[in-house]
Amino acid sequence: MTPLFRVETTSHFDRLFKKLVRRHPELAVLYARALDILSSDPHNRTRSHPIRKLENMPAGEGRFRLRLRRFRFRYDIAGQLVILKVCSLRSEATYR
Numbered sequence: 742m743t744p745l746f747r748v749e750t751t752s753h754f755d756r757l758f759k760k761l762v763r764r765h766p767e768l769a770v771l772y773a774r775a776l777d778i779l780s781s782d783p784h785n786r787t788r789s790h791p792i793r794k795l796e797n798m799p800a801g802e803g804r805f806r807l808r809l810r811r812f813r814f815r816y817d818i819a820g821q822l823v824i825l826k827v828c829s830l831r832s833e834a835t836y837r
Contacts, residue, residue: 746818748779750825758828761812765830771809772828778807779816779823803827 750758762768778790783805785792791808795815798804803815803826815827 746780746783746821746823748776748823748825754825754828761828761830765812767810768812768828771812772814775807775809775814779814779825783816783818783823 758768758772762772778792782790783792793806793808795804795806801817803817805816805818807814807816811831811833813827813829813831814825815829816823816825818824
């Protein structure tokens with residue numbers, strides 16, 4: 742299947758990803774899964790992915806969030822281009 746959207750990363754995303762993947766090698770597999778999801782359905786029109794549109798988030802700062810296990814990928818959509826902005830790790834104490 743041909744991807745409908747092109748996915749690109751920012752230099753900020755690349756730096757964050759490098760730091761996280763050193764300590765969490767499983768992130769590489771999740772990143773590949775994230776690329777598959779974002780290249781086919783970044784708006785989550787099928788409602789089958791853990792994607793949320795973040796409220797009160799200005800354009801250019803990652804309006805959408807994809808959650809895969811403990812990792813969060815924030816991104817913006819510009820036409821047929823998905824721009825990954827932030828890769829982060831949710832703290833273990835977040836919901837305690």
